[in-house]
Each structure stands twice: as C-alpha cells, then as structure tokens.
Amino acid sequence: MRVLVAEDHRILARTVATGLRRQTMAVDIAHAGDEAERMCLLTDYDVLVLDRDLPVMSGDDVCRRLRELVDPPPILMLTAAGEVEDKVYGLTTLGADDYLAKPFDFAELVARVRTLSRRPPGPAPAGLEYAGIALDPARRTVRVHGRTVELTAREFEVLHLLLRARGAPVDHGTLVRTVWDEHLDPRTSAVRATVSRLRGKLGDPGLITADTGQGYRLCD
Template structure:
C-alpha cells in the first residue's frame, strides 16, 4: 500500500510516516498543499492523509481538486477541527472519505488507513495462500507449512505483493513503486537484498525466482509434497 502524508508539522509528519512504514506501507511526505496535489498527480497513492491547515494551498482546496480526478486516492482528513459541523463539511462538502480529529490515537489512524485501502477496487483478500505460504493481513502474520515466520515490514510487503500476483511476475519497478517510498535510489540493491532475505526465511532460493526482463515470481515452498 502506498500512502502520502500531507502535514506541515515536520515532527508529526515524520512520526506518522515512520509509524506507517512499520506497518509495511510505503509512505511519502508533503509539507504544503500544492506539493501534495502535485505528488498525487504524479503517483498513484492508495490513501492520502491530509491535514486541512496546510500552507500555500489548504487541505480543503487540495481535497476539492483531487476529487475532480478520474481515480483519486482515498482521502483521510486530519485536523484539529473536531466539531460535528466540521466533520459533516469535510465528508459531504469536500468529499473526503474519512475524518480524524487531532489529537488522535495512532492505532486508530492505522486502522482507518487500512479500512480506506480496502475500499479501493479489487481489494486483496485478508488471507493469502500459495504453495505452503500463508499471509494474514489482519494479524500481520506469515506461516510456512503452518509454522510462524517473522518478517520485517518490507519483507512482509514484498511477500504480500508476490502473493497478490498469484504466481505471475512482479516487476522490479512495481516493487519499488508499491513497497518503497520516492526517496529510494533505483540503483541501490534494496529490493534484491530484501528478496534475498525473504527467500531464506521462506525456505530457500527456489521459493522466489528472478527472471531477467520480467521480475520476481513466487513459486512456493520446496518439499517432497510440492
């Protein structure tokens, strides 16, 4: 899942972004309204966490403009204005998908972002299975032939994308776009290193193959019954 956090308070923006990344989300940050709009025009974000009180262009105006797009991101308004009138205005007049007042509990923010992502077309099933590998998105758990396996957030997100491909290839570009944020240098070995560690945790080199020009493909756990 790819998320844009539009928040001009740098400490809060960094805190939100770090927390969401720990939940296996790819997160970018914008500090002004015009920057947020520009980034949404260039990148297909699943969810936009949008502060209403942004400099240069207000969050309200960003929300209005994005609603004119053919396929806008799901928008969660984040604001200190907690009155019922403010919430009704944000949801009905501005067209936001959700509304969360500051101060907020981070667990609630995560839950709301995930809920918004599930409203997107063709949501991924909660439990994904392939070749002896089971991934539970709700519990954030992974099992190999019934045995729990501990994955880092990035490893979890890569595995989820491979499982959602149902045995088809996932390109290096799609992995970068979905799992990592905009600051990843495409020349680095981050994707290759993460996939390599994931192979080791899932059972060996044959679990995930890298095919030149096509990308990565999940085969399943090797064994006598597979």
C-alpha cells in the same frame, strides 16, 4: 500499503510517517497542497492523510480536486478543526472519507488508515496465477501448488508485483518505489533480503531469479 501524508508541520509529518512505517506501510510526505495533488496524480496511494491547513493549495481544495478523479484515493482529513460542523463539512461538502481531529491518539490514526485502505474503490481485484502460485489480493492469501504460504506485508507486495509482471523482470527501483517508499535508501539490501526470505517461503529457490541490471522475475 502506500500512504501519502500531506502535512505542513514538518516534525508532525515526520513523526506520523515514521509511526506508519513501523506498521509496515510505505509512506511519502508532502508539505504543500499542490505537491500533494501532484503526487496523487503520479502515484496510486491506498490512503491520503490530508491536513486541511496546507500552504499554496489548501487541503480543502486538494480534496475537492481529487474527488473529480475517476479513482481518487481514500482521504483521511487530519486537522485541528474538530467541531461537529467542521467534521460534517469535511465529510459531506468536501467529500473526505474520514475525519480525525488533532490532537489524536496514534493507535486510532493507524486503525482509521487501515480501515480506509480496505475499502475497495470498485470491483475486488482479480486473483493472479503464474508458475504454480495463486495470489488473492482481496483476501491477501497465497498458495503454492495448493499449499498455503504465510507472508509478511512486504513479501506479499513483492510477490504481487512479480506475478503481475508474469515472468518479465521488475527492476529494483520499481520495487523500492512501490513496496517501500521515497524514504528508503536505494543502496539498501532490504529488497535483496526480502526476496531471499520470499524464495525460502515459496519452497523453490529457483522460482525467483535475479537478472543482472534488470531486476527480479518469476520463472515458470
């Protein structure tokens, strides 16, 4: 799951991002409204956590502008304006999907983010099959030659990317940007370690190969 936290209070933004990352979410941060809009246009986020009081472009304007897109991200407004009329305005006039007033309980924030990420924007994504692997994105299940395989969230997302590539290599940078986030050190061994565990769970070490300089790919 990939989340954008748009919050101008840098300590709060960092705290929220760190907490969500500990819940195995990939998190990017924007500190201004125009930056948040630009990042949403460039990246498909599962959820946008949006403060209403942002510099350059207000969170209200960001919400309005994103709602003009064909497939906007679900928006959770996170704001100090917690009166009933503020919530009604945010949910109806601005078009936010959810509204959480500050101060908030972090467990509630996590629950709301996960709930929003499960709301399909359109038809449920089709299942993927390749090299004896069947992956269902909606149910988040994986079967290898009919055998059910339990994967962590990161392992599932890595496999999802590899299946979508259907044997073409997926480079390290794409895996980092999509499955992790901009916070991850590109020199880290996290990708290699995740792929290694994934190979073991799939039961065939040769099913995922590493092409020097190109990335990882599935072998049928």
